Amino acid sequence: MTTLALVRPRTDWLGIVFAALLTIAIVGPLLVVGTWAFTEVWRYPNVIPQQFGFRFWGQTLGRPDVWNALMLSLQLTTVVTLLSAAICLPAAYAFARMSFPGRNILFFSFLAGHAFPKFGLLVAIAAIFLQLDLIGTFWGVVLIQLVGTLMFMIWIPVAAFQAVDRRMEEAARDVGASPLRVFWSITLPQAGPTIAAAVLLSFVGTFYETEGAWLIGAPGIRTMPVLMISYINNQMVIQFGAVLSVVLWVPSFIALMFARRVIGGGAFARGFGG
Amino acid sequence: MSVLHIVEVTKTFPGGTNAVDSFSLDVADGELVCLLGPSGSGKSTLLRMVGGFEQPTGGRITIDGEDVTHLPPERRPTGMVFQSHALWTHMNVFKNLAFGLKLRHMPANLIKEKVEAVLELVGLAGYGDRMTTQLSGGQQQRVALARSLVLEPKILLLDEPFASLDQHLRERLREEVRDIQQRLKITTLFVTHGQDEALSMADRIVVMANGKTEQIDRPDVVYRNPQTPFVAGFIGTMNLIEGEVQGGHFVRADFTVPLPIADGPATLAIRPESLDLAASDKPGASVHRVTDYGTHGLVDLDLADGTRLKSMVAHPDLFRAGQGIELLPRAVAAYRNNQQIYRSSP
Missing domain, CATH: 1.10.3720.10 (MetI-like)
Known part of the structure; x- marks a missing residue:
């Protein structure tokens, strides 16, 4: 039993890196599009939009x-x-x-x-x-x-x-x-x-x-x-x-x-x- | 209360090979007949033809005098248990058993009654709500058996039903199936490649090879008096020795046995338990290996030309590897042209 207790799950760093890359590749673009949908003003070089809002939702869905x-x-x-x-x-x-x-x-x-x-x-x-x-x-x-x-x-x-x-x-x-x-x-x-x-x-x-x-x-x-x-x-x-x-x-x-x-x-x- | 007649049934597969070749068999009411043979002997094909899953290319199959040769499976009074049990995994045990009864438009309360009775019969009372995938291999095979039995078929067909189970479970289930079969007195055709199964369960055994019958007999007769060299070699352990008969003696290397048949080639058959041994200084047979099984011993021995024979002995400690040995057969049979031509009285 003691040997069992000593076995610790090894951290699979390579696996985590791949999972992270994959997540960025999949979620990244979704995030950008999602952000744009709720943005009213977003000008270069800002990383975060200056103004969020639902204005374009109303315009689009109208x-x-x-x-x-x-x-x-x-x-x-x-x-x-x-x-x-x-x-x-x-x-x-x-x-x-x-x-x-x-x-x-x-x-x-x-x-x-x-x-x-x-x-x-x-x-x-x-x-x-x-x-x-x-x-x-x-x-x-x-x-x-x-x-x-x-x-x-x-x-x-x-x-x-x-x-x-x-x-x-x-x-x-x-x-x-x-x-x-x-x-x-x-x-x-x-x-x-x-x-x-x-x-x-x-x-x-x-x-x-x-x-x-x-x-x-x-x-x-x-x-x-x-x-x-x-x-x-x-x-x-x-x-x-x-x-x-x-x-x-x-x-x-x-x-x-x-x-x-x-x-x-x-x-x-x-x-x-x- | 049903009899099965198989009359000169032949199955030729595209390509010209005869899987079953002009096969005939009568199964009496309430009898359990085993089709025994190696894979490729046509035994499963024959069973599938009785069940309606294969069409014979020739011959007739009748059940209680009614010709069923060309009826589809759903219109035959047969019930088949498959090797892989083939339970419907999207239904629970109750639904598996009730499916056939529902197709017969039986009222729900009667279905329930019958399903519960058959579950009781196979020792699975109260298992109706389980999914089939939650059952062990033995339980699944019992449900498969129950699924056939609940419809009260005239002929029960079993296609190697225990092949996927372990040895211990196999032995228990075959006793159970034999008990149920005798209690219901249901006419049964059983396919197996395991001789233990056939010897322990069958009223009669049909030994098949290459789509043909080699021998049909009671299990003890098939064992004690095999009619062809194939049966002799297939059932139990048998020393089969090819040799020549010259002047009333069978000769192979230094080994001779009196054999009162005409001169010519012959195959001699001796069971290990019928071959006694005695220590000898003469050149000839010698002990290769001795295995002690506790209850008895098995001696592997070589003739002068290297032919390997087996002898069952009561006291294996009397023999050592390398030791010279004299062979004293007590009972022999001889075969020529694939037929038994001599058998010593036991």
């Missing part, structure tokens, strides 16, 4: 285009996520459990979209959409954002379905469940947390997607992030962008907290084959 963009973003993201789940989850199950000709090539093609420089691909798609009169329309943006979710919504659920023990499904068949019942009562609940993680990732990813939304949606469709970029590009007032950033940060923070509680970190790891 603009009708901000609220329109927020509602549009939420609508778009919900539609895209639901559509993506409806299309991708059955496809993921097929990829995980069935063998059909061209399975591997099809499966890999979902990754291929992400292997090209995204902007070049978008321009090519925009050219096609122009012919189809989809430019500047809600469904045009839905389509382009749908493509962006495919990878998460196929690859992670495939891993989730593959991780479900086949013997569990067989045991359910054995006690009298039809294949459909097995899927609802056994496969889906087993894969559920990981699939929820995938749905969440694509919801958040779609909400913040800008390139596609801008290229296909402009000028009729302005999502929240597109609006934010235009503020940052066109207005010399930094605070408009900063306030919107903070506003946009809230839903994703809530979503991640919710995910952590409901899903647990393990589900994300499993989704990536961990």
Whole structure:
């Protein structure tokens, strides 16, 4: 017992340094943006703003285009996520459990979209959409954002379905469940947390997607992030962008907290084959 | 009260190998039959065909005269216990057991009654609220057994159910399962690669190799009178000696035994407990190593050409490594062309 008492946990200085650097890299920019959002006067060379206040919050949130963009973003993201789940989850199950000709090539093609420089691909798609009169329309943006979710919504659920023990499904068949019942009562609940993680990732990813939304949606469709970029590009007032950033940060923070509680970190790891 | 008939069932996997090759077996009402064989012998594939998880490429399977060969698992009166127990980890013990009953639209109070009764049967009364992941390996396997039993299947199928448990637990569980099986008089097909399990539990043993039956017999008969060299070598310890028969004697190196069969190659089989030893000055066999197990001893010995044999002796202290030895077999069997052609009366 005495030897046990003598063993003191060594301080891992290297680990602490890395953790600190990582924290600065992640939290630093957030802090700066956060500070700007509550700043009224901040002139060089001061390290701390001269005057804090909520003036720009009132100005930003008072603009009708901000609220329109927020509602549009939420609508778009919900539609895209639901559509993506409806299309991708059955496809993921097929990829995980069935063998059909061209399975591997099809499966890999979902990754291929992400292997090209995204902007070049978008321009090519925009050219096609122009012919189809989809430019500047809600469904045009839905389509382009749908493509962006495919990878998460196929690859992670495939891993989730593959991780479900086949013997569990067989045991359910054995006690009298039809294949459909097995899927609802056994496969889906087993894969559920990981699939929820995938749905969440694509919801958040779609909400913040800008390139596609801008290229296909402009000028009729302005999502929240597109609006934010235009503020940052066109207005010399930094605070408009900063306030919107903070506003946009809230839903994703809530979503991640919710995910952590409901899903647990393990589900994300499993989704990536961990 | 159910009988199982397996008639010339064949399973050919894509690629042409016969996992099960024209296999036939009748299991009587209330009988426990063990399918025993090394991995790759086709025993699990056969069991999975009875359960409906694999489709035979030929032959028929009937239960109480009803042809179930092409029925899906959910429509077969069979209950399977898997090696990995395959409990549903997102449900508690009660829900695991109630799932099949719910599918049969049984009223809730009757479900509760039946689940509690079966938990009692497997010695887990009061465990209904536990999550399956909170149970020990032995408890999980008991729940898996209960999950099958609660549906009162006509045929119980056990696929190496104790393979993932430690030795001590395995021995206890196999006694329990045997007790439950006899109390319920449920017709059971049991797959194992452990001969202890088969010898201690089975009414009859089917020894399988390469998808075919080597022998079907009571456990004591399989042990005492193996019909093929494979069975002789697979069940228990056996000295199998390849040699020649010349003029009524089996010959291998300096070792000869009278063997009244026609001249030609033969395999001689002697159990270690049927091979007596005597000290000898003559050149020939010699002691390689002596192991004292307390209750008995085991002597490893070499023939002149290096063939290693084992003999079980009552007094291992009489033998020393390097010592010359004379072999005195009391009971032998001989095999030729994969069949028993001679057996000395014991």
